[in-house]
Amino acid sequence: AIREGFATVPDVTWESIGALHKIRHELKMAVIEPIMNPELFEKVGIIAPSGVLLWGPPGCGKTMLAKAVANECNTNFISVKGPELVNKYVGESERALRQVFNRARASSPCIIFFDEFDAIVPKRSDGSSEAMARIVNTLLAELDGVDGRTGVYVIAATNRPDIIDPAILRPGRLDKLLFVGLPSHEERLEILKTATRKTPLDPQFDFEMSSITTEQALTNFSGADIANLVREASVVALNRCIQNGLKDIVVTENDFMEALSKVSCSVNENDLAHY
Ligand code: ATP
Numbered sequence: 001a002i003r004e005g006f007a008t009v010p011d012v013t014w015e016s017i018g019a020l021h022k023i024r025h026e027l028k029m030a031v032i033e034p035i036m037n038p039e040l041f042e043k044v045g046i047i048a049p050s051g052v053l054l055w056g057p058p059g060c061g062k063t064m065l066a067k068a069v070a071n072e073c074n075t076n077f078i079s080v081k082g083p084e085l086v087n088k089y090v091g092e093s094e095r096a097l098r099q100v101f102n103r104a105r106a107s108s109p110c111i112i113f114f115d116e117f118d119a120i121v122p123k124r125s126d127g128s129s130e131a132m133a134r135i136v137n138t139l140l141a142e143l144d145g146v147d148g149r150t151g152v153y154v155i156a157a158t159n160r161p162d163i164i165d166p167a168i169l170r171p172g173r174l175d176k177l178l179f180v181g182l183p184s185h186e187e188r189l190e191i192l193k194t195a196t197r198k199t200p201l202d203p204q205f206d207f208e209m210s211s212i213t214t215e216q217a218l219t220n221f222s223g224a225d226i227a228n229l230v231r232e233a234s235v236v237a238l239n240r241c242i243q244n245g246l247k248d249i250v251v252t253e254n255d256f257m258e259a260l261s262k263v264s265c266s267v268n269e270n271d272l273a274h275y
Helices: 021-036 038-043 062-073 082-088 093-106 130-144 187-197 225-241 253-262
Strands: 049-055 078-083 108-113 151-157 174-181
Touching: 021 038, 021 049, 021 062, 021 151, 021 174, 049 062, 062 078, 062 108, 062 151, 078 082, 078 093, 082 093, 082 130, 093 108, 093 130, 093 151, 187 225, 225 253
Parallel strands: 049 151, 049 174, 078 108, 108 151
Antiparallel strands: none
């Protein structure tokens, strides 16, 4: 388990992530290669971004991507949840934030992952509190001190980039924005195959020919919704096996059909308007 605020190397690999090929490539060039081959970047005078902001609807793989990047580079990973940093350490958030960067420097190379980033860095405006403005300023100062040479990289994730203080997104800070959107029909199929790679599927069951993977069946499903569907189908299969006293469990197309009647997409039309 990843302890909040402490460095570990995550166990999420690229093999456990379906689709998202374009983002994977972008992250390779923006984070993985600069960590693995810094001298190449120096030679051509390219300064890698000090941080990347992943944005998009919930459950589409932002956290998984950040962990897979750290796993691929075998770097330490510190995970910080925005609302916790702000609420858990009331009055002490700046100190906690500085401590996170200190810990990252002490265990470099290290990726700091800020989830629900908008909670830490809302726009500083007349309406926002002084305490919040101090947190934003602390983060700006820390980001300005981060570059490839310190071995600390920042990946942040948010569902709402529009409410983030724009100073954070200026060049040299989190200046690389990557959109992680809902998967297309083909990508949903790919995620479904990845999410079932350890599921004992009925050999007769062909995803491509099945009515659960028609374009309409999984419309607006995120990666998390698809993982939820697989879990639900496994529970249906498990119940069937227990009721019939079967020892061998296989998950069938019917189990998926039944699961599909119980789960639905979690991102609603109103939320989609943001993206
Ligand atoms: P949030 O904005 O709510 O923090 P997120 O974009 O960070 O969401 P993740 O936490 O990475 O989403 O994904 C949640 C779960 O959804 C994962 O643990 C995984 O089970 C599943 N999932 C999401 N995207 C994919 C994918 N592309 N391939 C396989 N599984 C996925």
